[in-house]
Amino acid sequence: MRNRVREQRTQRGLSQAELAAALGVSRQTVISIESGRYLPSLPLAFTIARFFDLTVDKMFDPDDEEAGT
Amino acid sequence: MMSFIPPRLRKPAGIALAGAVFAAAWLVRGGPLWWVSIPAVILAAVRAVSWYRMGGEDTDEGALAGSRADERQQLVSLKSRALACNLAAVAAFIGLTIAVAVKAAWWWPFLVILAVTGFGYLLGLSSYGSGEPDADEDADAGQPARSAIQR
Numbered sequence: 355m356r357n358r359v360r361e362q363r364t365q366r367g368l369s370q371a372e373l374a375a376a377l378g379v380s381r382q383t384v385i386s387i388e389s390g391r392y393l394p395s396l397p398l399a400f401t402i403a404r405f406f407d408l409t410v411d412k413m414f415d416p417d418d419e420e421a422g423t
Numbered sequence: 424m425m426s427f428i429p430p431r432l433r434k435p436a437g438i439a440l441a442g443a444v445f446a447a448a449w450l451v452r453g454g455p456l457w458w459v460s461i462p463a464v465i466l467a468a469v470r471a472v473s474w475y476r477m478g479g480e481d482t483d484e485g486a487l488a489g490s491r492a493d494e495r496q497q498l499v500s501l502k503s504r505a506l507a508c509n510l511a512a513v514a515a516f517i518g519l520t521i522a523v524a525v526k527a528a529w530w531w532p533f534l535v536i537l538a539v540t541g542f543g544y545l546l547g548l549s550s551y552g553s554g555e556p557d558a559d560e561d562a563d564a565g566q567p568a569r570s571a572i573q574r
Contacts, residue, residue: 380495
C-alpha cells in the first residue's frame with residue numbers, strides 16, 4: 355500500500371523526527387511507514403491524515419500493493 | 424501497576440527485583456553454595472544498569488527497554504515474544520521426546536513447560552478473542568446468510 359507521508363512531510367519541510375514528535379510515535383516508525391514496511395493502525399492513520407489536512411484514503415492508497423506488512 | 428515508577432526505570436527495576444529474589448533463594452537454600460547469591464546480585468545490577476542505559480537510546484530496542492514503545496515497537500515486541508514462546512514449546516517437546524526415549528527421570532519439567540505454553544495460548548485466545556457477539560449488537564442473529572446481490 356503506497357502512502358503520501360514522505361511527500362507531505364517534505365512539502366512542509368519537516369524532518370522525520372519532527373513529524374514523529376508531532377504524531378507521538380518514534381522516528382523509526384515514521385521511517386517504516388514512509389517506506390511501506392509498516393501499515394499504521396486506524397487511529398494512527400487518522401492522526402497522520404488529520405495532521406496533513408487530508409482524508410485517510412487520500413493519504414493511503416489501498417489500490418497500490420507496492421509494499422506493506 | 425508500575426505507573427508510579429518512571430517508565431525508563433520500570434524494566435531495570437524488574438530485572439533488579441528478579442535478581443534480588445533469585446539471590447535470596449540461594450541464601451535461603453544455604454549450604455556451601457550460598458555465595459552464588461553474591462554474583463547473582465552483581466549480575467542483576469549490571470544487567471539493570473545496562474538496560475537503563477539502553478533505554479536512553481534512539482532505537483526500537485531502546486524504546487522497549489525504556490518502556491516508551493509506540494504501536495509498531497509494541498508489535499515488534501509482541502511478535503518477538505510469540506517467537507520465543509514457540510521456540511520454548513518446540514524445545515520442550517524435543518526435550519520431552521528425548522527424555523521419554525532414554526527413560527530419563529527428568530521428563531516432567533519439559534511437560535510442565537509444554538503445559539504452561541499451551542495453557543498460556545488458550546488463555547490468550549479466551550482473553551483477547553472477540554468472543555460471542557452481544558445479542559443486541561448482532562443484527563444478523565437468526566437470519567440466514569445472504570449474498571450481497573440478494574440484499
